[in-house]
Amino acid sequence: MLNSDLVALGGLALSAFLAATLLPGGSEAVFAGVLALRPELSFAALVTATLANTAGGMSTYLLGRLLPRKEATPRLAAVRRWGSLALVLSWVPLIGDALCAAAGVLRLNWIACLAWMALGKGLRYAAIAWALA
Template sequence: MSELTTLSTLAVSAFLAATLLPGGSEAVFAGIVALQPGLAATALLTATIANTAGGMSTYLLGRLLPRKEVPPRLAQVRRWGSASLLLSWVPLIGDALCAAAGVLRLNWVACLCWMALGKGLRYAAIAWLLGG
């Protein structure tokens, strides 16, 4: 498989994994790092950007919802603000955090930065564990 195909597959996997669709990009990322260690840095960047883009699409969906009274269960996200998106990579709650940030109309630039940091650290940890 060519590098472009490999990275494109990773990008699609990472994007879809960060949306409301089921899936996990960690296995694809880990496979690339394990089988092609020379691509580790590029794969890290690709996965982080694509996974963040997927998370931001969920943020946008939340932002497009008509704003009425904010449900009380969003109090923690409101309390921690965009920094709560540092945990946007966590399965199940990550999608909810991204959507909640949109519903709360949190600053999109701050959300993007915290989300990218959290998702990037997750992929970096996987690469580090694999020695990549």
């Protein structure tokens, strides 16, 4: 792998991680740019973006987990009802960060949260890659 490949994937990883935190931003344009400019990195880009975006989502989960436990509000009740499966939607703009934080506040099983979150985020990047192919 060339240094330029590592720079491209590193930039993608940073973008994907930050996009999944409470900070505003998106990584889809960076992902699409890597695919357009370096199509030979498609699989590596898909894996990198999925892992980094999932790590960012899990950091939001951890922040929620660090908050004091409180009574379930109506917003938390929906996440409690669906459990960690709700995190398949963690990629959705605006609600995704809230879902990750709510899962942490509710102390949902972190392994299940990680798995569902990674699935949803990976499918989103795979759909983008497919649409651009």
